[in-house]
Amino acid sequence: MLLIHCPYCEEDRSELEFRWAGEAHIARPENIAAISDEEFAEYFFLRNNEKGLTYERWRHIHGCGRFFNAARDTVSDRFLMTYKAGLPKQALPETGASEKTVETYEATEGDAR
Amino acid sequence: MVDPVIRSLPLSGSYGGSSAVRLEAAPPAERLSLRARPEDVAALSGALGLDLPVKPKTSASANGRMALWLGPDEWLVIGEEGAGLMQEATNSGVTHSAVDISHRNTAILVSGPGAAAAINTGCPQDLSLAVFPVGACSRTVFGKVEIVLLRTAVDAFRVEIWRSFSDYAFGLLSEGARDAAF
Numbered sequence: 366m367l368l369i370h371c372p373y374c375e376e377d378r379s380e381l382e383f384r385w386a387g388e389a390h391i392a393r394p395e396n397i398a399a400i401s402d403e404e405f406a407e408y409f410f411l412r413n414n415e416k417g418l419t420y421e422r423w424r425h426i427h428g429c430g431r432f433f434n435a436a437r438d439t440v441s442d443r444f445l446m447t448y449k450a451g452l453p454k455q456a457l458p459e460t461g462a463s464e465k466t467v468e469t470y471e472a473t474e475g476d477a478r
Numbered sequence: 479m480v481d482p483v484i485r486s487l488p489l490s491g492s493y494g495g496s497s498a499v500r501l502e503a504a505p506p507a508e509r510l511s512l513r514a515r516p517e518d519v520a521a522l523s524g525a526l527g528l529d530l531p532v533k534p535k536t537s538a539s540a541n542g543r544m545a546l547w548l549g550p551d552e553w554l555v556i557g558e559e560g561a562g563l564m565q566e567a568t569n570s571g572v573t574h575s576a577v578d579i580s581h582r583n584t585a586i587l588v589s590g591p592g593a594a595a596a597i598n599t600g601c602p603q604d605l606s607l608a609v610f611p612v613g614a615c616s617r618t619v620f621g622k623v624e625i626v627l628l629r630t631a632v633d634a635f636r637v638e639i640w641r642s643f644s645d646y647a648f649g650l651l652s653e654g655a656r657d658a659a660f
Contacts, residue, residue, distance in 0.1 A: 366602065373550050374534045374616075379602030381619050427619045429534070429549035 367442070369423065372449045373431045386422035388412050389434045390454050416440060420454060423447070488584045488641040492648050498592030499655035501648065504585035504636065510555040510563045511577040512545075518572035525570035526555060526563065537615045537628060546615040546628055554626055554638065583626075584641045586648055589634035592658030597627065597635060599654030607632065621650045 367380040394400050394408055413419070419439055424432045436446040436457060448455050489503035514522055516532070523530045528540035531547040538545045543557035557563050559580075567576040588596060594605040600621035604610060615628040623646060626638035639647045 376534065378618075381602050427624050428617055430552065430617075431549060 367444070369435070369444055370447045371425045371428060371431070372433050372447050373429045374425065378425070378428055382425060382427040384424045384426045386424045386432060389420040389422045418445070418457070422450070488644045489586065489648055494648065494652040494655060495590070496592070496655040496659035498659040499588060499590040499596045499651075501596075501651055501655060502587050503648075504587050506559045507580065507585065508557045508559055508561045508563050509578070509580045509583050509638075510553075510557075510567065511579045512553045512555050512567065512574065513551050513576075514572070514574035515551060518570070518574055521570045521572040522567060522574060525566050527566070535610075535614050535616050537613050539613070544628070546626060548615075548617050548626065556638075582640060583638050584644050586637040586639065586644070586651060587630075587634070588637060588651060588655075589631070591633055592655065593633050593635055595658035596651055596654035597637070599657060600650050601625070601627065603627070605629075620647055623647055 368377040369380055369383050370377050371383075391408070394404070397405070400408075417438060417440055419437055421435050421437055422432055423435050424430070432450045434448050434450060434452065434455075435444055436455070437444050445457055446455060487503055487506060492503055493501065495501040512522070512530075514530075519530050519532065526543070526545070528538050528543060528545055530545050530553055531538045534547060536547050543555060543561060543563070546554040546556070548554055555563055564576055564578050567574060597620070598605055601618055603616060603618050610616075610629055612629050612631055615626065617624065617626050619625070620627075620637070620639075623639065623643040625647065628636040628638070630636050637647065637651070
């Protein structure tokens with residue numbers, strides 16, 4: 366079971382108490398009525414869906430109820446950092462461990478013949 | 479003639495447990511779902527007659543009532559039946575949201591040496607005394623339902639649960655109580 370650090374409860378809690386809430390740091394356009402359909406689609410529908418480090422919103426729905434932001438590695442499923450909602454995108458803390466050491470199917474996928 | 483205004487608890491008549499755990503339905507209580515900004519906490523604390531806790535996972539108890547920290551701006555206030563919590567919150571004179579949830583919730587009192595083990599059958603929280611001391615409280619999950627858990631003594635917990643989920647929670651706690659007695 367994954368443990369996720371809630372920045373509001375200041376504690377590691379079970380993943381069962383949390384819910385994923387999409388990509389983080391997407392700013393709603395200020396002039397939303399004026400933008401074109403393409404610009405709206407870009408804001409509303411299109412997500413980066415990056416492999417590896419992603420910034421996501423999570424909600425501690427069965428705990429304090431708060432949304433917060435998390436940096437997560439989608440390959441290893443590891444939570445690298447969580448921080449309160451409203452804060453700008455945070456730089457990752459320097460850690461000695463390299464995510465490249467994690468053996469996954471995706472890591473060798475590119476070499477498949 | 480049948481008196482139409484008799485109200486019974488969702489779990490009235492339920493009893494269960496094992497040699498290690500005692501399960502009982504808590505008596506009726508008045509409950510308030512309270513939300514307020516940090517600057518209004520002091521006024522609400524004064525009006526309710528107890529200090530609303532501002533530290534995560536803590537509760538306060540005074541004058542026969544309890545306030546449980548649920549989130550940075552959210553509390554569950556539990557008082558005796560007829561305590562008039564809604565009126566007291568109104569008397570604070572500050573902006574807040576108070577919803578009377580006395581009958582939305584019911585509570586199960588879990589006690590005995592196996593109480594933590596029984597709750598841990600469906601709850602992922604660490605209930606050791608070091609991490610979840612007496613007075614600690616948290617909204618969390620129990621099996622498939624959401625609960626608010628409060629440790630009232632070293633070996634006693636209060637499980638606050640929505641009334642429509644109470645049969646499920648009581649059943650799962652009974653199973654846990656049996657397991658805890660092994």
